[in-house]
Amino acid sequence: xxxxxxxxxxPERLHTSDLPLRIGVIPGDGTGPEVTREAxxxxxxxxxxxxxxxxxxxxxxxxxxxxxxxxxDEELVRLAGCDAIxxxxxxxxxxxxxxxxxxxxxxxxxxxxxxxxxxxxIRYRGMTTLIPHHHDEDVDLVVVRENSEGLYTGGGGFHxxxxxxEVAIQESVNTRHGVERVVxxxxxxxxxxxxxxxxxxxxxxxxxxxxxxxxxxxxxxVAVAYPDVTTEYSHVDAACLxxxxxxxxxxxxxxxxxxxxxxxDLGAVIQGGMGIAAGGNINPNGVSMFEPxxxxxxxxxxxxxxxxxxxxxxxxxxMRELRQDAVADRIDRGIGVAVTKMATMRAxxxxxxxxxxxxxxxEAAS
Ligand code: IPM
Ligand code: MN
Numbered sequence: 001x002x003x004x005x006x007x008x009x010x011p012e013r014l015h016t017s018d019l020p021l022r023i024g025v026i027p028g029d030g031t032g033p034e035v036t037r038e039a040x041x042x043x044x045x046x047x048x049x050x051x052x053x054x055x056x057x058x059x060x061x062x063x064x065x066x067x068x069x070x071x072x073d074e075e076l077v078r079l080a081g082c083d084a085i086x087x088x089x090x091x092x093x094x095x096x097x098x099x100x101x102x103x104x105x106x107x108x109x110x111x112x113x114x115x116x117x118x119x120x121x122i123r124y125r126g127m128t129t130l131i132p133h134h135h136d137e138d139v140d141l142v143v144v145r146e147n148s149e150g151l152y153t154g155g156g157g158f159h160x161x162x163x164x165x166e167v168a169i170q171e172s173v174n175t176r177h178g179v180e181r182v183v184x185x186x187x188x189x190x191x192x193x194x195x196x197x198x199x200x201x202x203x204x205x206x207x208x209x210x211x212x213x214x215x216x217x218x219x220x221x222v223a224v225a226y227p228d229v230t231t232e233y234s235h236v237d238a239a240c241l242x243x244x245x246x247x248x249x250x251x252x253x254x255x256x257x258x259x260x261x262x263x264x265d266l267g268a269v270i271q272g273g274m275g276i277a278a279g280g281n282i283n284p285n286g287v288s289m290f291e292p293x294x295x296x297x298x299x300x301x302x303x304x305x306x307x308x309x310x311x312x313x314x315x316x317x318x319m320r321e322l323r324q325d326a327v328a329d330r331i332d333r334g335i336g337v338a339v340t341k342m343a344t345m346r347a348x349x350x351x352x353x354x355x356x357x358x359x360x361x362x363e364a365a366s
Contacts, residue, residue, distance in 0.1 A: 020051035021322055024082035024289075028060040029100070030296025031306040032088020038308035038358035039086060039315040042334065045366050046327050055082060059104060061092030070103040076111055084318045085289035088311065089296040102154065109147055114281035114288055115178065116185050117145035117260060118317070121247070121267035121277075124339040129272045131244060139270050141250040142195075144186040145260025147281055149178045150211075152257045174211040174256070179218045185284065186254035187226045198251035199223075200232040202239045202259055211256065219254070240266055264293060275307025276339075278314040280321060288321050290314040304354050309335055312361055334365030 025040070027033035043052065057075060064070050079085060085108075090100045108114070123129065123139035155171035183201075190199050201219045205212030216233065223231045234242065236259045242249055243266050255263065268277035274294030281289040292310030300306045313335055319328040338360035342352060 018051065020053045021084070021324075022053045022055055022082045023318070024055045024057055024079055024085040026057045026059050026085065026087045026090075028088040028090045028296070029062075029092045030089055030298050030301045032060070032090070032296060034088075034301075034304065034306055034354050035292055035308040035311035036086065036088040038354060038361075039311040041355075041358050042312050042331060042361055042365065043315060045362055046330075050324065050327060060090050061095050061100060064095055064100065070099060071107050076108070079108060080112060080287055082287055084287060084322055086311075086315060086318055087289055087291040089292065089294070091296045093298055106152060106154075108289060109281050112281075112283055112287050112289070113148065114283045114286075115146070115148040116182055116282040116284070117143075117147035117257075117279055118189075118282050119143040119145060119260070119264040119267060119277070119279040119293065120317075121264070121271055123271050124276070124336050126340040126343040127272040127276070128343060129270055131270055134247065134270060138246075138248045141247060141267075142189060142252050143260055143264050143267060144182060144189060144252060144254045145264065146178065146182045146255070146257045147260075148257075149173045149175060150257030172208075172211055172256075172258075174214050176214065176218070179214055180222065183215070183218050183222050183254055185282075186252050187222055187229055190229050190252040191226065196251040197228050198230045198232065199226075200234055200239075200250055200253050202234050202236050202253050202255040202263065204236050204259070205233070206235065215256065236263065239263060243267060243270055268293060272339075273307070274310065276309045276313065276335075278310045278317055280314070280317045282321065288318070290318040290321070305352070306354050307352070308354050308358055309338065309361070312358070330365045331361070334361035334363075337361075337364035 025036060027036040055078065059071060059075060090105050092100065120142045121139060123136050125136050127136065151170060151172045153173045155173055156169040159167035186199050189195065190197050201215055203212045203215050205216055219231060223229065240263060243263065247270055268274050271277050277293045279291060279293045291314050294310055297306055312331060316328045316331040316335070319331065338357060341360050
């Protein structure tokens with residue numbers, strides 16, 4: 001299985017006829033299935049206007065514990081044959097750390113060459129967040145996280161493991177090709193309608209003088225082709241501060257895999273929490289995968305109280321990537337109405353059930 005298999009499948013299908021969209025669904029672990037169910041209920045309201053084949057994948061902790069399999073090659077080939085994939089969440093306390101994360105989630109990202117992790121940080125009107133001085137319009141940016149290399153490639157190893165002289169090496173891999181393609185994606189994105197034509201590189205060039213230098217040089221070179229785009233740089237630690245102090249200074253952030261992972265959790269906080277934060281693992285020429293970024297929430301599993309808006313927002317992003325803008329717009333509106341209603345109702349209610357939030361979106365998007 002190679003990335004080229006994946007990149008050859010989708011565009012051909014999208015430009016041909018009115019074949020149904022093949023959407024792979026990986027409900028996954030923990031609260032993943034609960035939130036995915038709500039996203040699929042939302043999708044169902046479009047059944048008359050959009051032909052969709054749902055292809056369900058049994059991947060995650062249960063399958064691993066039952067069979068020892070994480071991601072058999074045949075499943076990867078089936079995933080590569082989808083037009084896009086919707087993922088709930090993966091990870092489970094019964095499975096040693098890293099098994100599902102590396103061999104399932106990261107393997108899909110790498111093998112399908114989903115080299116952009118696109119994480120919009122948008123605050124819907126009326127959302128309450130932990131940051132009292134932010135207004136809705138202050139929070140409107142997108143993080144373009146490199147998704148195929150950096151510290152995530154798994155390079156490194158132990159030397160004299162378990163001894164007092166143990167050495168643990170974890171390598172960050174940054175290629176010219178990898179950096180350039182993600183930086184180009186960020187510049188293109190900053191030019192799209194509604195964006196403010198500003199790209200901020202977030203890194204730590206004062207300490208990571210090799211990887212950071214490559215990123216900075218690539219940004220400087222690519223910027224020449226985008227004279228209308230303002231380019232800025234922020235160290236990652238300072239960027240965390242600015243996300244709280246003055247997030248309006250950011251439009252498009254481009255950053256490496258690890259920094260992008262970290263700053264987007266902070267980003268979720270200023271959006272209103274993990275319950276609303278969605279992202280896409282994008283291969284612009286292939287098969288992309290969309291997910292709520294929050295994880296499996298083991299302590300909430302099975303209670304029916306987890307917020308499904310992030311999974312519904314992941315579906316919205318999926319529809320946009322498949323150029324179903326009318327559908328995406330309606331889901332977007334549905335989420336907006338749900339957020340407003342939840343804010344007004346919050347005064348009188350303790351919490352929301354997962355399916356009640358789904359109902360709010362369905363009512364507003366129908
Ligand atoms: C995320 C998650 C993953 C990551 C984990 C589960 C491997 O935190 O999607 O942000 O680090 O990329
Ligand atoms: Mn993360």
